Amino acid sequence: MSRGEKPGPFGPKVLACRNHGTVYRSARLVESECRPRRLGWVDDANPSSGLGAKQARGYWCYRAGEAVTTPDESAGRDGRAHPGWPGPARADGALLVLDLGFDSSTLQTARAEVRACVGHARFPGGQVEDVVLAVHELAANAVCHGGGAGRLRVWNLAEALYCQVDDGDLMASATPEGALDQASLNSLPSEPGHGLWVVRRLADQMQSQSGPGGTSVLIRFDGGAARYFA
């Protein structure tokens, strides 16, 4: 993509969408006609069904037409809030470029997905790995200390990249094959402070909110996005 070329409307192409272990390779993000713009996942093979609201392993799945929130719009749910966080709520056309569920068995996949989507946002190579490491540390914290699983979202906005990791028992419906059991989770190294310290060093801004529903951490990276998505 040349410098002057506009990116596609939804950022990186979504190759697959998973729901309860089923991979919908034809799934795509669709945009509603009404304003404010809403995005949703639709399975091309069965357009009327949507993909269901509940996420299993892999991509978070929305009902067709369900709103894809910006970081600010998701504030307040389950006691998770990021008050005063600048930017996203006022940004028009926030691009949700990644929306994944993860657990200990899919951390590696989550890293690969983050690497791909941040690279697409044309962040410099070194900064891509900074984002990957920071997001991984947040996800690892969710695995070790937040119920063993979580949800990761990345928004590519006009001026920055936003990454939000929510922990909680998001995948209680099934223990995916390969996931660590609780005893194994308890044996994982417990260094939350160190991981978050690294995240603070890497990100341009970080905010953590805890509530009854769990902990939500939002981080911001300034950089490549502004040059290509303005």
Add this chain to the structure above:
Amino acid sequence: MPDASFPVEMAGGVPVVVAPEEIDITNAAGLRAALGEAAGRGPGGFVVDMSRTQFCDTAGIHALVLAHKRAGAESREIRLVITGAAVLRIFAITGLDNVIPLFASLEEALAASKAPREQ
């Protein structure tokens, strides 16, 4: 998930822990075990060959720091072979690049390991 195996090999009489492509919370326990095994092979120092490693999180860092401290208490040294940019980056961020000796190749790390005994 990342490869859980961290084989410990011998190179010129020096134990070498061979690390996989990625080190994170899911396989850091394997790294800790291998570091302990390498330390048990003899009274000298040992090498952790991370030349294949492209990603290492703070769980891996934590395991290496503990091994480094343990080795220091026993007046020996561990040496790391690191080539991946992302791995070098986390060592720089945490300041460990100034604490644990880093080498660009296994040969250099082994040569440094032998040097004290040749003196």
